Structures are given as C-alpha cells and as structure tokens.
Amino acid sequence: MKFPERFSNLPAYAFPRLRALLDHLDPGGPVVHMTIGEPKHAFPEWVTEEITQHAEGFNKYPPNDGAPELLLAISEWIKRRYDVEIDPTTQVMALNGTREGLYNSAMALCPETKNGKKPLILTPNPFYQVYAVASASVGADPVFVPATDLSDHLPDFNLLPAEQLDQVAIAYICSPANPQGAVADRAYWANLIGLAEKHDFKIFADECYSEIYREAPPVGALQVASEMGVGAERILAFHSLSKRSNLPGLRSGFVAGSPENIRHIKQLRTYAGAPLPLPLQSAAARAWRDEEHVVENRRMYAEKFDLADEIFAGIDGYRSPKAGFFLWLPVEDGEAAAVKAWTETGVRVLPGAYLSRDVAGENPGRKFIRAALVAPKTEVSGALRKLRDCLYDKRD
Structure with a gap:
C-alpha cells in the first residue's frame, strides 16, 4: 500500500x-x-499523593472532554493569569498533552477549501514540527514564515501579500517561542489578531512556555483579544503542565477558545482522542490551582x-x-x-x-x-x- x-x-x-x-x-x-x-x-511531592488518593478513578472511563473539576481549575487559572473569563463547560477542553490539540484542532477546524482554493496554514520557521504535519494531514499548503533576528525571532506575517493571506485558514504562532525564547508583545498580538479579522483565519496560539519567563509574564492571545474587544472566535490557546509544572509524563494540557470552535474539537475528540485517566486529572486540577x-x-x-x-x-x-x-x-x-x-x-x-x-x-x-x-x-x-x-x- x-x-x-x-x-x-x-x-x-x-x-x-x-x-x-x-x-x-x-x-x-x-x-x-x-x-x-x-x-x-x-515536580511537587503532592502530585503522587493526589494520584494515590484518587486511584479508584482508574476503574472508570474518564470524561472525554475533561472532568468538571479540572475544567473549572483551568478556567480559574486563565482568569487569574490573563483576566479573561472562560466558561469551563463550553470554552475549554482538557488535552492528553498539547501535541494532540495542536494537531487535532487543525483536523477539526481547517476547511477543505477557502475561496474555492486549497487553504494555507502559516507556521513560523523554525517551528514545532507538529504544525507542518497537521498541515499535511488536512491537505493544506504550509507557508513557512522566517522567524529570524530581522523580525525579533518572531514571524512577520505582514510580509505576506494580501492575496496569500486571503487563502490562510490557520496561523500557528508559538510565544514564548521554541527554540528562540522570543516573546510576542501586545502590539504583535494585536497586529496578528487584526490580520486574522481582516483575512478571515484562525490563530493557534501555542503558549506552552508561558510560565517560564525572566521578567514580566508574557501576555497571551486571549488576553489581548479581550482587551481589544474581539471575541475568542479567532483564537485557540494551547497550554500545558509539562513545562510549567515539570510534568511532561502527566500528559495534561488544554485548549481554550470560543464555544463553537471548542464544540468542533470536542466532536472530533469523541472519536479520535484519548482522555486523561481520572486520577491524573485530579493531580492536574491541583497543579493548575497551585502557583508556589x-x-x-x-x-x-x-x-x-x-x-x-x-x-x-x-x-x-x-x-x-x-x-x-x-x-x-x-x-x-x-x-x-x-x-x-x-x-x-x-x-x-x-x-x-x-x-x-x-x-x-x-x-x-x-x-x-x-x-x-x-x-x-x-x-x-x-x-x-x-x-x-x-x-x-x-x-x-
């Protein structure tokens, strides 16, 4: 074959x-x-205690979208961190690691055509390789936008012609950036959100390194959109406990966005996702609530x-x-x-x-x-x- x-x-x-x-x-x-x-x-010692205390949960199928207490803990963390209100029942979904979300969200949300043509997916270059594989999987053409010292190591999407931006379905952006450590500021996010509004595409904001910073906490895509008075329809924000809490093996992340976008992602996950076991979700909920x-x-x-x-x-x-x-x-x-x-x-x-x-x-x-x-x-x-x-x- x-x-x-x-x-x-x-x-x-x-x-x-x-x-x-x-x-x-x-x-x-x-x-x-x-x-x-x-x-x-x-990682915190209480993670093991939390898993042990809730070990009976291994005897149950976990909720596909995330346990209510985990989704609530995530939405509360988003409020504390970014001052953005997120409905835990409709605007957030737990992930088995953000790689799953970064890939499957493209599967769920990328249209087969845009303006009668093959859609484009923008990605920084260099980039997390899942972005390119997601583009191939949905049959979109990837556009690799240089992220070099000439653009402060973030992709300058303004360099793309308007007719190309009109064909874009999704723009991946990682801030803080892997591998360069560059951070998108408010002006950068506002410009990108403006481009998404003008040219009708979605922003996949990979913010997995958001809690490892040296001075000021990086602003987030949902945060800037809220400050601009723009709804969450344009943005999917992805976060993880892997880096924030030193728990890559826990495989706990989340995606947050508009109810309509999350509904489509949940629908795909019903068939193609692997929910986190309940004891691990209990540990994750406590981790999102703890900042020490x-x-x-x-x-x-x-x-x-x-x-x-x-x-x-x-x-x-x-x-x-x-x-x-x-x-x-x-x-x-x-x-x-x-x-x-x-x-x-x-x-x-x-x-x-x-x-x-x-x-x-x-x-x-x-x-x-x-x-x-x-x-x-x-x-x-x-x-x-x-x-x-x-x-x-x-x-x-």
Whole structure:
C-alpha cells in the first residue's frame, strides 16, 4: 500500500535525524543531553499523593472532554493569569498533552477549501514540527514564515501579500517561542489578531512556555483579544503542565477558545482522542490551582539563564532569551557544531536546521544549535562552559 502522497515530502523528525548524525560517533567526554526539552526539575511531592488518593478513578472511563473539576481549575487559572473569563463547560477542553490539540484542532477546524482554493496554514520557521504535519494531514499548503533576528525571532506575517493571506485558514504562532525564547508583545498580538479579522483565519496560539519567563509574564492571545474587544472566535490557546509544572509524563494540557470552535474539537475528540485517566486529572486540577511550585521552577530557570549570559558574554550573535528554557546559539553550521561538541566534549545539542525548513534555498536554523537548560544548574554550567570552549574560543 502506497504511503499518502501528502506525507511524502515531510522530513524525518528531529531526533531520529540527530541519532543518525551522532550515534555512530564516540562522545568526547561524559555524556550531557541538552537536546530534548524534557524538564528535570522536581515536580511537587503532592502530585503522587493526589494520584494515590484518587486511584479508584482508574476503574472508570474518564470524561472525554475533561472532568468538571479540572475544567473549572483551568478556567480559574486563565482568569487569574490573563483576566479573561472562560466558561469551563463550553470554552475549554482538557488535552492528553498539547501535541494532540495542536494537531487535532487543525483536523477539526481547517476547511477543505477557502475561496474555492486549497487553504494555507502559516507556521513560523523554525517551528514545532507538529504544525507542518497537521498541515499535511488536512491537505493544506504550509507557508513557512522566517522567524529570524530581522523580525525579533518572531514571524512577520505582514510580509505576506494580501492575496496569500486571503487563502490562510490557520496561523500557528508559538510565544514564548521554541527554540528562540522570543516573546510576542501586545502590539504583535494585536497586529496578528487584526490580520486574522481582516483575512478571515484562525490563530493557534501555542503558549506552552508561558510560565517560564525572566521578567514580566508574557501576555497571551486571549488576553489581548479581550482587551481589544474581539471575541475568542479567532483564537485557540494551547497550554500545558509539562513545562510549567515539570510534568511532561502527566500528559495534561488544554485548549481554550470560543464555544463553537471548542464544540468542533470536542466532536472530533469523541472519536479520535484519548482522555486523561481520572486520577491524573485530579493531580492536574491541583497543579493548575497551585502557583508556589511554578514560582520556584521559574527561579531555577532564571538562574541558569543568568549563568548562560555570563558564559556567552561577548560571543557575536548571542541573544539572551526572554522566556522558555532553550538557548538558540549562533554557529557557522549547526550540524558541524553538533558533531564537534559531541565528539570533543560529550555534550549533545540539536542542529537548528532540524527544527526548520528550507525555503528558497535558505534554512533559518542552519547556523544555530539548540541547547535545553533542563538539567540541574551544576550540570548545565559545566556543559555550557564546554560548549563555549569547544565552539567559540577561536572566534573571540
């Protein structure tokens, strides 16, 4: 059986590509993994207690859309964080990790045609690879919009011609951005929402890193829309406990938006989704209600970013991230730098090109590597110093 044509041009996922690049080579020192954004800080001790106390829930099928107490906790968190009122019964749905939502929401909401033509889906470049796979799955044409230092590492959708924007069905945007750590401010969101209103498309706001920031909390898409007096019809906001609470294995996220959009997503999830077990939903509800552990988590990341700023001070092109937990480090060639770092130091980083797509012969990630600051501070400190000595000293 032939593989569907629309998937034939998808590149290999980043981490299989990395294994093919490095696994046949010997590491040049003790192995330090800085490739995957998998938090290593401790999650709250009460998570285990919460799951144990509600273990009888494993004997029940969980509500497909999320338990009422979890949906209420999420809507209350949105109110506290963004001062936006969300109806927990109609405007939010629990997700088994936000990857599911980012993919399935396109399946549920992208039209087969727009203005009689094939729809377009906008995505930053570099980007989280699920965006492109979602585009292929719904039969839309992806448009990869560069997110480079020329546009403050956020995609400048204003550069697209009006006739192209008229064909857009969905625009993916990640803020704080993976991998660059850039943050969309109020003006950026207001401009994007204005484009969506003018050209009739939806915004999929991937805000999974929203609680890991260094100074002011990033504004959100729903927040700016509310301040503008624009309804939630244009926006789907996606959040997760993976980064905020160091709980990637809990697989708890949510999507929030207008009742009509959420209704369509719920309908698809009835057939294609996998709801979170009830004991895990109980733990998730408590996590969304607790901020103490989030503050401590943010403090530990801030320490590591301050450390990175000190280590890479004076490196040409180094940019101190505003949020998230990645460094987007400039190099001559990302693959060559990853090989050099691995074979000379044992530090494993991800070539930026593996998170980007070639457009007109240019790949905006080619001259970067991504390093995740998820390990304990002492391990991160040693690894970053090795990277600096290995990759940059000759350029000083």
